[in-house]
Amino acid sequence: MIENYNFRTTPFREKILSLFQSKEYALSLEEIENGLDQFDRITLYRTLKLFQDQGIIHLVNSGNIKKYAMCKEECTSEKHHHHHHVHFTCDKCQQTECIESKPLDIKLEGYQIKELEVNVSGFCKNCL
Ligand SMILES: [Zn+2]
Numbered sequence: 001m002i003e004n005y006n007f008r009t010t011p012f013r014e015k016i017l018s019l020f021q022s023k024e025y026a027l028s029l030e031e032i033e034n035g036l037d038q039f040d041r042i043t044l045y046r047t048l049k050l051f052q053d054q055g056i057i058h059l060v061n062s063g064n065i066k067k068y069a070m071c072k073e074e075c076t077s078e079k080h081h082h083h084h085h086v087h088f089t090c091d092k093c094q095q096t097e098c099i100e101s102k103p104l105d106i107k108l109e110g111y112q113i114k115e116l117e118v119n120v121s122g123f124c125k126n127c128l
């Protein structure tokens with residue numbers, strides 16, 4: 001839980017964290033806001049930024065909607081381990097999941113790749 005992280009825990013941060021833990025798919029800002037009774041938007045943005053910096057969540061670009069997904073345990077504040085997974089967004093229910101995959105071997109001659117995000121769309125198990 002939050003005690004394992006090296007930042008001060010607040011009821012608000014706990015709430016955001018449990019929101020992510022309760023869902024198996026990535027959450028859009030709107031979904032996060034809908035899960036909160038009352039909140040201050042600035043505090044929410046700061047909390048999401050903090051969680052990203054701490055390796056708790058990562059940003060998912062699915063279509064034009066930004067979403068946030070829980071990181072695996074190996075992620076730390078020092079660095080997010082290379083996420084060897086793809087982001088799958090279902091065309092029907094619009095949910096985005098992180099799905100483990102083999103490291104993608106993409107080489108671009110003469111370029112250094114810093115980040116690689118793979119977005120896949122289709123129908124999820126629930127919608128098939
Ligand atoms: Zn991460």
Ligand SMILES: [Zn+2]
Nearest residue numbers: 090093124127
């Ligand atoms: Zn679906």
Ligand SMILES: [Zn+2]
Nearest residue numbers: 069083085098
């Ligand atoms: Zn992911």
